[in-house]
Amino acid sequence: MFILLGVIVLLILPMLYKRYVPVGGTEEIQECHNNENVSLVDVRDFHEASRNPVSSAVHIPLPYLARQHNEISKKEVIVIVSDKVLLNLSVRQLKKYGFDVKGYCCKKNTIYSPLSV
Numbered sequence: 001m002f003i004l005l006g007v008i009v010l011l012i013l014p015m016l017y018k019r020y021v022p023v024g025g026t027e028e029i030q031e032c033h034n035n036e037n038v039s040l041v042d043v044r045d046f047h048e049a050s051r052n053p054v055s056s057a058v059h060i061p062l063p064y065l066a067r068q069h070n071e072i073s074k075k076e077v078i079v080i081v082s083d084k085v086l087l088n089l090s091v092r093q094l095k096k097y098g099f100d101v102k103g104y105c106c107k108k109n110t111i112y113s114p115l116s117v
Helices: 002-019 046-051 064-070 086-095
Strands: 039-042 077-081 100-106
Touching: 002 086, 064 086, 077 086, 086 100
Parallel strands: 039 077, 077 100
Antiparallel strands: none
């Protein structure tokens, strides 16, 4: 019984590590603006990015990052995210493809339309 429990814990730990342990070397940037040395990459989903767009960013949602990372022009990146879990997952994936993630900009949805009943 303890062996089965140990195997289950060992299978779950890497998933929890990737999602919840912060990636070192990334700092929060208050103003998301593009310059010639850094690419802005918006990894939020389509609904969040359309509600609060960043005009100069390349929009590649996290599930599409593996096949569309070639669209990112520069090796230095600033990631636009909506929460910490998305930040951790996207930074790890971008670093796996050789990008240097300089920081992140957290754009949370603050505008919610009320439901009409």
